[in-house]
Amino acid sequence: MYWNYRVVEFTNKQNKPYFEICEVHYDENDKPYAWGEIMPAESFDELKEDYEYIRKAFESPVLKVVDDKLVQVTD
Numbered sequence: 001m002y003w004n005y006r007v008v009e010f011t012n013k014q015n016k017p018y019f020e021i022c023e024v025h026y027d028e029n030d031k032p033y034a035w036g037e038i039m040p041a042e043s044f045d046e047l048k049e050d051y052e053y054i055r056k057a058f059e060s061p062v063l064k065v066v067d068d069k070l071v072q073v074t075d
Helices: 044-059
Strands: 002-011 017-026 032-036 063-066 069-072
Touching: 002 032, 002 044, 032 063, 032 069
Parallel strands: 002 063
Antiparallel strands: 002 017, 017 032, 063 069
């Protein structure tokens, strides 16, 4: 199991989409199963390192929350 940063699409109460970069966790079959907020960095250097990982989130397909589960958005 592992985690990375991904762009995740949510829907607000007005049924409008919004996006966040989240920490996404994967199961042993590489399926995303949980997400959470990005934790604050403890130092400037850690924040710079985190930024490099966060930047990579834009290289992967968007994940969307559907019925409290993450699904990959396809074009």
